Amino acid sequence: MRKLRASHIGMGFVYLILITAAVISLIPLYWVFTTSIQQPEEVQIMPPRFIPSVISKYLPLRLSGDQESATALVDGALESYRLLFKSTRITRWFTNSLIISLTATAGILLLDSMAAFSFAKKQFPGRDLLFWIMIGTMTIPGQVLLVPLFMVVRELGVVNTPWAILLPQLSMVFGVFLLRQFMMTIPSELIEAARIDGAGEFGIYWRVMLPLSKPGLATLGILTFTSSWNSFLWPLIAVQKSEWFTLPVGLKTLQDQNLVNYGLLMSGAAIAAVPMIIIFLSFQKYFIRGLTLGGVKG
Amino acid sequence: MFKRIWKARSGYLFILPKYILFTIFVLIPIIWSVFVSFQEYRVFGTEWVGLLNFQDVFHDDLFWTAVGNTLRYAVIVMPSSVISALILASLINPLKRGAQTFFRASFYLPTVASSVVISMVWRWIFQTRFGLANYFLSLFGAEPINWLHSSAWAMRSVIIMAVLTPPGMGIILYLAAMASIPESLYEAATIDGANRFVQWWKITLPLLKPTTLYLMIVSTIGSFQVFDQVMLMTQGGPGYATTTIVHRIYNVAFRDFQFGYAGAMSMFLFVAIITLALIQSKVLSGDVEYKG
Numbered sequence: 001m002r003k004l005r006a007s008h009i010g011m012g013f014v015y016l017i018l019i020t021a022a023v024i025s026l027i028p029l030y031w032v033f034t035t036s037i038q039q040p041e042e043v044q045i046m047p048p049r050f051i052p053s054v055i056s057k058y059l060p061l062r063l064s065g066d067q068e069s070a071t072a073l074v075d076g077a078l079e080s081y082r083l084l085f086k087s088t089r090i091t092r093w094f095t096n097s098l099i100i101s102l103t104a105t106a107g108i109l110l111l112d113s114m115a116a117f118s119f120a121k122k123q124f125p126g127r128d129l130l131f132w133i134m135i136g137t138m139t140i141p142g143q144v145l146l147v148p149l150f151m152v153v154r155e156l157g158v159v160n161t162p163w164a165i166l167l168p169q170l171s172m173v174f175g176v177f178l179l180r181q182f183m184m185t186i187p188s189e190l191i192e193a194a195r196i197d198g199a200g201e202f203g204i205y206w207r208v209m210l211p212l213s214k215p216g217l218a219t220l221g222i223l224t225f226t227s228s229w230n231s232f233l234w235p236l237i238a239v240q241k242s243e244w245f246t247l248p249v250g251l252k253t254l255q256d257q258n259l260v261n262y263g264l265l266m267s268g269a270a271i272a273a274v275p276m277i278i279i280f281l282s283f284q285k286y287f288i289r290g291l292t293l294g295g296v297k298g
Numbered sequence: 299m300f301k302r303i304w305k306a307r308s309g310y311l312f313i314l315p316k317y318i319l320f321t322i323f324v325l326i327p328i329i330w331s332v333f334v335s336f337q338e339y340r341v342f343g344t345e346w347v348g349l350l351n352f353q354d355v356f357h358d359d360l361f362w363t364a365v366g367n368t369l370r371y372a373v374i375v376m377p378s379s380v381i382s383a384l385i386l387a388s389l390i391n392p393l394k395r396g397a398q399t400f401f402r403a404s405f406y407l408p409t410v411a412s413s414v415v416i417s418m419v420w421r422w423i424f425q426t427r428f429g430l431a432n433y434f435l436s437l438f439g440a441e442p443i444n445w446l447h448s449s450a451w452a453m454r455s456v457i458i459m460a461v462l463t464p465p466g467m468g469i470i471l472y473l474a475a476m477a478s479i480p481e482s483l484y485e486a487a488t489i490d491g492a493n494r495f496v497q498w499w500k501i502t503l504p505l506l507k508p509t510t511l512y513l514m515i516v517s518t519i520g521s522f523q524v525f526d527q528v529m530l531m532t533q534g535g536p537g538y539a540t541t542t543i544v545h546r547i548y549n550v551a552f553r554d555f556q557f558g559y560a561g562a563m564s565m566f567l568f569v570a571i572i573t574l575a576l577i578q579s580k581v582l583s584g585d586v587e588y589k590g
Contacts, residue, residue: 018389021382021386021464024462024464025408025463026408027430028423031422035422048428114315115313115315115317118308122308122309124307125302130313137328143544144568145331146551147331150551151330152326167323171323232529237552251415252529262425266418266422273415277410287410288402288474291470291474
């Protein structure tokens with residue numbers, strides 16, 4: 001790593017730019033959370049309140065012994081969430097998103113690791129052709145195929161079911177590419193050794209390849225979960241029944257119906273954002289590896 | 299031959315489940331997409347209409363409005379995202395590990411938080427009377443702007459949002475590329491008396507070229523597919539002021555159910571994207587080669 005000897009002034013200037021940029025970067029998310037816990041009457045005011053009163057006033061009220069006002073403040077802060085859970089199907093949408101994203105992740109990990117194992121370590125006629133057909137389709141942007149994909153899904157009769165969202169996600173080929181790259185680096189001698197020890201093909205896959213591919217699997221798993229959780233356009237097309245909406249699609253209809261209740265909308269947005277923020281902060285290095293593996297080096 | 303295939307059967311079995319799904323949901327749609335655009339879909343069956351859909355695309359003012367809006371977006375957002383990623387990564391790179399992690403996370407968080415969430419909150423920020431954007435303007439004594447509901451400002455608002463959302467992926471890729479540049483190059487340059495800016499200009503920048511090219515292509519492709527932001531912030535309006543190509547395709551296909559026509563527009567989009575990507579890689583890919 002290269003260390004720059006910068007003057008203190010220069011360094012201060014660098015930090016000034018970075019911190020300003022970080023503030024601009026984070027303000028929208030900050031605004032989601034603060035708006036969601038503002039008192040209903042303090043959401044739409046000028047000037048806007050940067051610190052919700054439940055945070056700025058709760059402690060002083062408690063300390064001055066005004067228990068009643070303090071409780072009322074907390075009550076008001078939760079009002080948007082209460083309305084969200086009472087008047088919308090947010091719990092249902094959250095569950096849908098969770099089940100679909102988890103299934104997509106588990107399915108992708110299984111299917112892609114099997115295919116990647118075969119492409120990376122096995123010899124069979126047509127292997128390279130089959131692989132390059134798969135990888136070649138990665139250059140076609142998904143948005144271009146919306147219409148024919150919808151027609152396929154309609155032919156299969158799964159429109160308006162979770163399958164319509166799940167199956168196309170399970171068919172994405174990025175993971176095969178990523179895991180194959182990863183498995184190529186695993187020495188073939190290990191496979192030979194296992195074969196001599198009497199392991200079958202499935203045993204080799206399950207007991208040798210999978211454990212050795214853990215970092216690759218973790219990266220792919222996290223990327224798949226995130227992209228599935230956040231996907232919007234295809235679920236919007238594939239499902240028109242509110243009982244099968246995913247969270248992003250549900251939020252869209254919520255917005256169409258409550259154009260001006262920003263407290264309510266932001267509490268919904270917060271619920272969609274929180275799982276992603278937690279996952280990102282806990283697994284940062286896998287995100288970074290996923291981006292760099294899938295990117296330039298490929 | 300058959301004997302060889304039979305001997306290697308486990309190889310096929312392992313790829314079979316994935317390949318079945320891939321064939322149904324990727325290959326068939328790709329092949330189908332060619333046919334769709336030559337057909338017209340009616341309630342009772344379809345009709346082969348040859349190039350009619352493509353002719354219609356070329357005479358459709360709305361489609362060209364969408365192309366214009368998309369171009370306006372791409373022309374600003376693509377360079378701005380690549381340049382800001384380069385600048386931010388260059389500033390982060392010399393910092394200590396802890397500070398690096400902090401800033402990288404700050405810049406990547408909006409990307410993981412989903413475009414739906416980010417678009418929803420920007421719609422609120424751009425609200426005319428109580429939104430943050432107009433409050434910010436008022437601090438400088440500027441008149442409030444009718445951001446999302448005036449045809450003059452709506453597209454600009456979508457672009458401003460995209461420019462102010464940091465290019466998380468670009469920053470991470472640049473940082474990874476910078477970390478793999480051999481230290482010895484900088485040491486040699488220091489001995490030769492090159493200052494830091496000269497080093498950045500003569501060493502870092504040229505060696506980042508593959509990353510820059512990759513980001514330009516990915517960002518162009520992304521800009522040409524912009525949809526979520528428009529759908530959630532303006533619904534393509536007011537009028538058609540913010541209708542983009544994908545938004546147009548979405549409406550024609552899934553609101554008007556003109557699949558053939560939407561298919562033809564998709565083809566146009568695909569050709570445009572591929573052409574741009576090829577031009578960019580032709581123009582930019584030089585002879586930069588180094589082992590990272």
